[in-house]
Amino acid sequence: MSDIDIRGNAWLTSPSAYLASRPSTFSAPSQPISCYLPMRDGCRLAADVYLPQPLPGTSEPGAFPTVVIFTPYYRRFRLSGAGAESTPNAAKYRDAFVPKGYAVVVVDVRGTGASFGTRDALRSPTERDDYYEVAEWISSQSWSNGKIGSTGISYLGAAACFLASTGHPAVKAIAPLFSVSDIYSEQLYPGGMLSKVWVEAYDELMLALDQDRRDLVTKFPYFNDPRFEGPERVDEDTDGSLVKGAIAEHRNNFTLADLAPEFAFRDGAAFHDPSLDSGSCSPYRYLDGIPPGVAVYSISGWYDGGGYANGAITRFLSLPSHDSRLLLGPWDHGARTNVSPWRDRAASYFPLLGEVLRFFDHHLLDLPTGLDHEARVHYHSIHDNHWKAADTWPPVPGTTRLYLADGSALSAQPTPAVTTLATQVSFDWTTGRQTRYERLGASNIEDYYADWGQHEAALPHFDSAPLSSPMAIAGHVVAHLNVASSQPDAAVFVYLSEVEADGTVRYITEGMLRASHRKLERSPAEYRTTWPYRAHRRADAERLAPGTSVPLEFALLPVAWTLATGSRLRVSIAGADRGHFPQVPHGRPPRLTFTLGGSDGCFVEVPVADPAAGR
Numbered sequence: 001m002s003d004i005d006i007r008g009n010a011w012l013t014s015p016s017a018y019l020a021s022r023p024s025t026f027s028a029p030s031q032p033i034s035c036y037l038p039m040r041d042g043c044r045l046a047a048d049v050y051l052p053q054p055l056p057g058t059s060e061p062g063a064f065p066t067v068v069i070f071t072p073y074y075r076r077f078r079l080s081g082a083g084a085e086s087t088p089n090a091a092k093y094r095d096a097f098v099p100k101g102y103a104v105v106v107v108d109v110r111g112t113g114a115s116f117g118t119r120d121a122l123r124s125p126t127e128r129d130d131y132y133e134v135a136e137w138i139s140s141q142s143w144s145n146g147k148i149g150s151t152g153i154s155y156l157g158a159a160a161c162f163l164a165s166t167g168h169p170a171v172k173a174i175a176p177l178f179s180v181s182d183i184y185s186e187q188l189y190p191g192g193m194l195s196k197v198w199v200e201a202y203d204e205l206m207l208a209l210d211q212d213r214r215d216l217v218t219k220f221p222y223f224n225d226p227r228f229e230g231p232e233r234v235d236e237d238t239d240g241s242l243v244k245g246a247i248a249e250h251r252n253n254f255t256l257a258d259l260a261p262e263f264a265f266r267d268g269a270a271f272h273d274p275s276l277d278s279g280s281c282s283p284y285r286y287l288d289g290i291p292p293g294v295a296v297y298s299i300s301g302w303y304d305g306g307g308y309a310n311g312a313i314t315r316f317l318s319l320p321s322h323d324s325r326l327l328l329g330p331w332d333h334g335a336r337t338n339v340s341p342w343r344d345r346a347a348s349y350f351p352l353l354g355e356v357l358r359f360f361d362h363h364l365l366d367l368p369t370g371l372d373h374e375a376r377v378h379y380h381s382i383h384d385n386h387w388k389a390a391d392t393w394p395p396v397p398g399t400t401r402l403y404l405a406d407g408s409a410l411s412a413q414p415t416p417a418v419t420t421l422a423t424q425v426s427f428d429w430t431t432g433r434q435t436r437y438e439r440l441g442a443s444n445i446e447d448y449y450a451d452w453g454q455h456e457a458a459l460p461h462f463d464s465a466p467l468s469s470p471m472a473i474a475g476h477v478v479a480h481l482n483v484a485s486s487q488p489d490a491a492v493f494v495y496l497s498e499v500e501a502d503g504t505v506r507y508i509t510e511g512m513l514r515a516s517h518r519k520l521e522r523s524p525a526e527y528r529t530t531w532p533y534r535a536h537r538r539a540d541a542e543r544l545a546p547g548t549s550v551p552l553e554f555a556l557l558p559v560a561w562t563l564a565t566g567s568r569l570r571v572s573i574a575g576a577d578r579g580h581f582p583q584v585p586h587g588r589p590p591r592l593t594f595t596l597g598g599s600d601g602c603f604v605e606v607p608v609a610d611p612a613a614g615r
Helices: 015-021 091-100 125-139 155-165 183-188 196-210 241-250 256-263 283-289 308-318 352-364 436-440 452-456
Strands: 033-038 044-050 064-071 077-079 103-108 144-153 171-177 228-231 273-277 295-303 324-332 377-381 386-390 400-405 409-411 419-424 461-463 471-475 478-485 491-499 505-514 550-555 559-563 568-574 591-596 603-606
Touching: 015 352, 033 125, 044 125, 044 241, 064 091, 064 125, 064 155, 064 352, 091 103, 091 352, 103 125, 125 144, 125 155, 144 155, 144 352, 155 171, 155 283, 171 352, 183 196, 183 256, 183 308, 196 256, 196 436, 228 241, 283 308, 295 308, 295 352, 295 559, 308 324, 324 352, 377 471, 377 559, 400 568, 400 591, 409 461, 409 568, 452 491, 452 505, 478 491, 491 559, 505 550, 505 559
Parallel strands: 064 103, 064 144, 144 171, 171 295, 295 324, 324 377
Antiparallel strands: 033 044, 044 103, 077 228, 377 386, 400 409, 400 603, 419 591, 461 568, 471 559, 478 550, 478 591, 478 603, 491 505, 491 568
């Protein structure tokens, strides 16, 4: 079983078939042209330019559309020996697009790599202004045909959104891959709680890269080649003095661990600059700046961090007047791994950049790709391993209620008798070290939640009856809980699992909420959701009255997963996840009491689809 795109016939022309039919009419240069681009304030950004080269016997190439990549992870390394790839962060884009007739420009963002300047936040408004100037420079080059696209994974994908939001007229299409829309709810504070692994690991990685600390870089799998000798200098920097000066400036860069506490609420701002809040660093804040003529292809995976799939979905929903498309696969962050426990190998078979190539061919080269005849949404269902197509999200029009019942049952019918389930939170409980969060810390995880049964066994849980036929879930499962805490605050985590007929427990997805952040409201136009939305404003936070039940409604992270005949659906509940989120409240593990049965009993809404739909 694999994630290969021909399973399910979801495309009229599959990505692999399109890629096979698309000839390479050029070659990539052995080395790029490299130069500094001066910005409005005198800051110089290092850029590499890869221009398509003519194949033997063909004419000299003319002007090309450009794919621009903005990265904080080095556009290129200086090498001490032969045989290494000097641009591990951008080589995939160079190799995918240059032979097909695209110029590729890779830029070290301000305060990183060989670029000068400092970073004052994560994807700051200053960087966004830089992107407009880079697009202006590209458009003025003799090799440019005046059309620009942008793509990239994670930071690079969010940068593509920032670029499009500047409104530069040359930008025609972007494909943000595995990238956030709102750093507060999807990355920094899921459910109102700090994502500890991401914040700590990010600072370690950026310190190592920005200050050229090669002794620290080696701990990160992507950058641990001993032949890497720091950021590559631009062509004019013959003696290395310029890159040395740039690195000296980077020592003044911000650190996320220091800034994050000032963003504890979504409206929390840096004390020194009230205009700098989490939204300033988030693509959704600038979404209305993306002109309707810019096409957007949002791509993510079911285990893509702590909410990046939500970012892709809300971007799709919030741009209804654009050629907006959505692809969701069985992947972790960056699609390094097919997360399905039933796959035949960890690496993905899916030609991800082949799909992006078709998108750019359609919008930047005006080729007859057939893209306009394809469904706007494609998603992969884990366990039955099929790709499915839809024109809207969610693909399931309704939901099925399953009630948490006495006796650890998950029932299709509510029980009239009211009972309670009390559980003492242990701050020592954890989901382990093979989770979606470690991957955000730049760990290379291949077997996700392989020890899930061991960890989940300590939690109170509720099981459905064995399924008489497959159950296909596609979308957001929403938890509706009625809970009392012995403390004035609490964290509640809900996990969904498949319990196979032989008793094997498989992690499906999870959701979490800090109870003091329970207030709901309608989602704004720039961040449209089909799941419960909360603003996470400081003024909305409300303590609990110990012993008094309150309703908590929150979505689990989206997933498409088909449970097998004979399996049971399991809902498990925890009050902590050590190593991933802080204690709530600190040093005072609460006792949680959940209402079961009656009109206020706990239940989950599950988006259940026809298993054969969309194939």
